[in-house]
Amino acid sequence: MTRRILITGGTGQIGIELARQGWPGDVDLLIPTRGELDIGSAESVATWFAAHDVAAVINCAAYTAVDMAESEVEAAYRANATGPKLLAEASAQAGVPIVHVSTDYVFDGAKHGAYSESDPTAPLGVYGASKLAGERAVAAGNARSLILRTAWVVSAHRGNFLKTMLRAGAANTKLRVVADQIGCPTSARDVAEALRIVTLRMIEDVGTSAGLYHFVNAGEASWHGLATEIFAQAGMMVEVEAITTAEWPTPAKRPAHSRLSTAKIAADYGIRPRDWRAAVRDIVDEMMGADT
Ligand SMILES: NC(=O)C1=CN([C@@H]2O[C@H](COP(=O)(O)OP(=O)(O)OC[C@H]3O[C@@H](n4cnc5c(N)ncnc54)[C@H](OP(=O)(O)O)[C@@H]3O)[C@@H](O)[C@H]2O)C=CC1
Numbered sequence: 001m002t003r004r005i006l007i008t009g010g011t012g013q014i015g016i017e018l019a020r021q022g023w024p025g026d027v028d029l030l031i032p033t034r035g036e037l038d039i040g041s042a043e044s045v046a047t048w049f050a051a052h053d054v055a056a057v058i059n060c061a062a063y064t065a066v067d068m069a070e071s072e073v074e075a076a077y078r079a080n081a082t083g084p085k086l087l088a089e090a091s092a093q094a095g096v097p098i099v100h101v102s103t104d105y106v107f108d109g110a111k112h113g114a115y116s117e118s119d120p121t122a123p124l125g126v127y128g129a130s131k132l133a134g135e136r137a138v139a140a141g142n143a144r145s146l147i148l149r150t151a152w153v154v155s156a157h158r159g160n161f162l163k164t165m166l167r168a169g170a171a172n173t174k175l176r177v178v179a180d181q182i183g184c185p186t187s188a189r190d191v192a193e194a195l196r197i198v199t200l201r202m203i204e205d206v207g208t209s210a211g212l213y214h215f216v217n218a219g220e221a222s223w224h225g226l227a228t229e230i231f232a233q234a235g236m237m238v239e240v241e242a243i244t245t246a247e248w249p250t251p252a253k254r255p256a257h258s259r260l261s262t263a264k265i266a267a268d269y270g271i272r273p274r275d276w277r278a279a280v281r282d283i284v285d286e287m288m289g290a291d292t
């Protein structure tokens with residue numbers, strides 16, 4: 001029997017990589033456009049689930065514009081809190097698991113070690129707060145739920161810091177980038193692989209570990225360190241000046257230290273992420289080889 005998996009956010013960074021994963025032959029991915037399934041609309045979600053039978057849901061749809069969220073509060077909560085709530089309830093109703101993606105921005109960044117799943121959350125901005133509301137709605141709405149927090153996602157697709165740097169570096173010989181925000185740069189492809197593994201386990205329901213998990217690539221960097229590595233890998237001569245957060249004012253406050261520990265997903269799922277530099281190399285190669 002075919003196992004159908006609903007993937008929302010199929011045009012986003014992680015959604016695109018999920019579609020490219022090597023799935024078992026009996027898995028059929030259903031990847032509706034936002035027009036076909038608007039996760040923020042109760043009517044759209046009800047209509048879609050009435051018309052389709054699925055074995056699991058992976059929610060990669062979200063409002064991800066961190067600075068714009070500060071002024072577009074309703075839009076952020078619609079996609080990041082209402083949407084996950086509706087999907088959790090619809091999947092629970094159908095008796096199937098939901099895997100939901102969340103973010104390091106649920107933390108305030110005051111901790112100096114890596115955050116574990118049991119650390120208290122305290123988002124600094126609207127994006128993080130709306131994502132935290134989404135996490136809670138998913139956990140409350142479906143007992144068979146797994147929330148995967150990731151961070152600093154980069155890929156050859158859509159908008160992300162790596163693509164911003166390559167574009168800015170092509171137009172400027174010198175850039176200024178904050179060096180006092182530390183996190184874990186993470187490949188969308190590697191997140192997608194982790195999502196594939198946990199989702200198949202959730203469907204099979206054998207010794208399944210539901211709940212909260214962190215997945216990021218190994219190592220840590222500042223945005224300045226990430227930019228420097230991107231230009232080195234791309235062979236671009238761009239001078240990257242290290243600046244402080246105060247020297248780059250933005251509408252949203254961002255966590256200073258948001259490294260995530262991956263000890264739990266390693267222990268429960270055997271997932272051991274590679275170093276972020278190897279992940280960046282693959283993306284730069286992909287972008288230099290062909291235009292995506
Ligand atoms: N980017 C990052 O650095 C990080 C992301 N995350 C989380 O990972 C997940 C995926 O992020 P990423 O792939 O980068 O996101 P993108 O911004 O690349 O893509 C967002 C996706 O969500 C879709 N979408 C937005 N609103 C709706 C809606 N109402 N109904 C249906 N679809 C909608 C978009 O569709 P359309 O093309 O129509 O706009 C798009 O497919 C999100 O949960 C995000 O919070 C976590 C940590 C870091």
Ligand SMILES: Cc1cn([C@H]2C[C@H](O)[C@@H](COP(=O)(O)OP(=O)(O)O[C@H]3O[C@@H](C)C(=O)[C@@H](O)[C@H]3O)O2)c(=O)[nH]c1=O
Pocket residue numbers: 064065066067103104105150151152153160161164168175176177178181223248250254
């Ligand atoms: C473009 C640019 C940004 N910056 C700074 C601004 C900011 O502090 C930092 C990162 O900028 P960005 O806006 O690209 O990153 P941001 O959108 O904050 O990235 C976040 O996105 C959401 C969706 C997440 O979930 C997080 O994990 C994280 O990946 O770099 C510079 O210092 N110089 C520059 O030239």
Ligand SMILES: [Mg+2]
Pocket residue numbers: 064065066067
């Ligand atoms: Mg951004």
